[in-house]
Amino acid sequence: MLKSTPKLESTEKWEAQIRKGCLDLVILASLWKTRLYGLEILRVLEQNSRLVVAEGTVYPILSRLKEEGLLQSEWVEAEAGHPRKYYWLTAAGRLKIVSMAHFWKGFAASLNQLLVPVLNGKDDKGEPS
Amino acid sequence: MNLTHCIPMVDTYFAQLNSKLSDLPVERRQDFLRELRAHVLDRLEQVTAPSVDDCRSVLKALGTPDEIARQYRMEMILRTSSWRLSPFKVLRTTLRWTVAGVQGYLVFVVALIGYILSASFYICALLKPFFPKNVGFFVSDAGINFAQFPVQYGQEYLPNYFIPICIVMGYLATFGTTLLIRFLVRHLSQLRKKI
Numbered sequence: 654m655l656k657s658t659p660k661l662e663s664t665e666k667w668e669a670q671i672r673k674g675c676l677d678l679v680i681l682a683s684l685w686k687t688r689l690y691g692l693e694i695l696r697v698l699e700q701n702s703r704l705v706v707a708e709g710t711v712y713p714i715l716s717r718l719k720e721e722g723l724l725q726s727e728w729v730e731a732e733a734g735h736p737r738k739y740y741w742l743t744a745a746g747r748l749k750i751v752s753m754a755h756f757w758k759g760f761a762a763s764l765n766q767l768l769v770p771v772l773n774g775k776d777d778k779g780e781p782s
Numbered sequence: 783m784n785l786t787h788c789i790p791m792v793d794t795y796f797a798q799l800n801s802k803l804s805d806l807p808v809e810r811r812q813d814f815l816r817e818l819r820a821h822v823l824d825r826l827e828q829v830t831a832p833s834v835d836d837c838r839s840v841l842k843a844l845g846t847p848d849e850i851a852r853q854y855r856m857e858m859i860l861r862t863s864s865w866r867l868s869p870f871k872v873l874r875t876t877l878r879w880t881v882a883g884v885q886g887y888l889v890f891v892v893a894l895i896g897y898i899l900s901a902s903f904y905i906c907a908l909l910k911p912f913f914p915k916n917v918g919f920f921v922s923d924a925g926i927n928f929a930q931f932p933v934q935y936g937q938e939y940l941p942n943y944f945i946p947i948c949i950v951m952g953y954l955a956t957f958g959t960t961l962l963i964r965f966l967v968r969h970l971s972q973l974r975k976k977i
Contacts, residue, residue, distance in 0.1 A: 691817060707845045707849065709849065710853055716858070728816075735820055736820065737820055
């Protein structure tokens with residue numbers, strides 16, 4: 654079994670911080686097309702963004718986003734027997750996610766540009782590193 | 783779906799979580815717990831005959847009551863509208879944090895001093911019309927004084943502006959204290975781990 658080194662641990666922590674920072678964006682984006690309940694949102698997170706988070710993490714964030722006026726919710730009696738709380742974007746939520754998406758697009762493009770030589774494995778002189 | 787094996791474990795879990803969130807308003811707490819319970823039931827529905835181990839796995843994937851309660855409090859603190867929180871709510875919350883150690887105690891003391899200062903400004907503004915010669919911005923050899931009974935010493939400055947200035951200062955002290963508490967909570971790492 655590969656023993657985790659300090660460098661690996663710090664990378665994992667960094668990745669966890671990145672994922673955590675993107676949660677608002679991903680949760681709001683998951684609700685762009687349709688209304689979903691908590692477990693469905695988690696499935697979207699896992700399938701579309703590879704964001705695997707502790708499941709209980711999502712619900713406090715949903716509560717906060719609702720308090721901020723970005724989401725609205727209602728309890729719906731499901732055929733399964735127990736009710737489910739469905740969420741959908743408010744008008745303010747739609748504006749917010751559009752703004753966030755544009756920011757992310759520009760930010761990711763700048764970052765990708767910066768990382769091209771790193772991914773190509775070359776130093777600042779163009780020599781293989 | 784037979785949840786006979788799971789019900790005691792689930793009930794214990796949510797009793798613990800309910801206890802961790804006991805200071806929240808009843809309606810908000812019950813709604814949150816109801817939503818988490820629905821999540822647990824949804825997860826267990828994916829298993830044909832959920833065993834005790836299945837229940838344990840579902841609750842483990844959800845997170846411990848401590849983790850969920852901490853995350854919930856942090857999210858409520860970080861919400862953009864949190865500066866509108868009542869000083870009484872902030873004080874009550876920071877009082878609970880005194881058990882989190884020195885940093886929690888520091889945050890509570892800062893909140894207490896800040897809100898007492900803002901209350902003092904409001905009280906001065908309130909008393910000025912009733913005690914115009916005893917309440918105000920007085921400067922004497924002994925220093926600056928805002929209120930003294932039965933007799934006030936020194937010269938009064940800005941008598942006509944004292945009330946609006948006190949109201950503005952009181953509001954700024956309240957607002958500034960709330961912002962400072964938010965700042966301290968975000969940056970005091972030991973406190974964040976324990977609340």
